[in-house]
Amino acid sequence: MLYHLLFPLAGKFEPFNVFRYQTFRGIGAVVTALVICFIWGPRVIQWLKSKQAEGQPIRVDGPEGHLLRKKGTPTMGGFLILLAVTISTLLWADLTNAYVWVTLLVTVGFGTIGFFDDYQKLTRRSSRGLSSRTKFLAQVVLSAAATTAVVYITRTPLGTSLAVPFFKGILPDLGWFFLPLAVVVITGASNAVNLTDGLDGLAIVPAMLAAGCFGLIAYLAGNTIFANYRQIQHVPGSGELAVFCGSMVGAALGFLWFNAPPAMVFMGDTGSLALGGVLGATAVAIKHEIVLVIVGGLFVMEAVSVMVQVISFKTTGRRVFRMAPIHHHFEQLGWREPTIVIRFWIISVILALVGLSTLKLR
Secondary structure, eight states, X not given: OHHHHHGGGGGTOGGGXXXXXHHHHHHHHHHHHHHHHHHHHHHHHHHHHHHOTTOSOOOTTSOHHHHHHSTTOOXXXXXXXXXXXXXXXXXXXXXXXXXXXXXXHHHHHHHHHXXXXXXXXXXXXXXXXXXXXXXXXXXXXXXHXXXXXXHHHXXXXXXXXXXXXXXXXXXXXXXXXXXXXXXXXXXXXXXXXXXXXXXXXXXXHXXXXXXXXXXXXXXXXXXXXXXXXXXXXXXXTGGGHHHHHHHHHHHHHHHHHHHSSSOSOOOHHHHHHHHHHHHHHHHHHTTOHHHHHHHXXXXXXXXXXXXXXXXXXXXXXXXXXXXXXXXXXXXXXXXXXXXXXXXXXXXXXXXXXXXXTTSOOO
């Protein structure tokens, strides 16, 4: 909105030229989303408390301390993230860019799935929400729709090709096989972030780091000169996703203010499913699906720990970890929650730097 209101003035008045720059609008999106969270955060939390007398239902089979420390804390705080991201993006992004609308719709779509999941948990007073089959089917349908839209926008053969980090010349065209691969990326990222969101502040910082990395990559990939220099695939129009990612960074920072240990609010599935889904969709749009596995390595680790635990228990009757996801394993070993969170944040920073090293830097 601001972009379309002020961009026409750029050719007439020199000070308004800054609205031509994605970097300026990206920073504007960060600040706007952050301010929205600071202003509306207390009100949203108070409203959630008024609707959730007992707070989020806590898993009875989870760590014992959670029943005492987290009881009464409201959930669905992801609504604040969605609000900040949506408003900030609408204000600062070029709304004629199709990539922006795809990512916005993925954010709202996955957030809606998470909302109904959280709502079911609250009304039933149980840690079980929507059935796994229903939730998974909805995620797959949304992921397939988003992938189809991205492929159509990007055009073939680039739209159905898989980029390989460090090797710009290797770009295999997967054809129709790209669709299921992209669906796995988006759906997998959504569920991986959801599994990670088990401790105060644990998921939001890695998600913020991933959004920041993809914001930078999107900016470079959308520019022919920068893309060639950094030896990454040029994706015309994808640079506008840098503004969207900026809004995610700002919203994540603002939410962290209220979600830092001890959390005043949980993001719930409303936030975690949306954050993971849109990170996956962004990776697909800018042709960095493999890099997502690196940058979001913490999410991958959490998801793999659950899969290993389930497979091991079903095949051998033994557990590899004391409790899964893996952050609960460390709780059972006696690590304090803030210690686990901060150490996992450090791991996320390292993985983000490794992911950025896939760019050719001189």
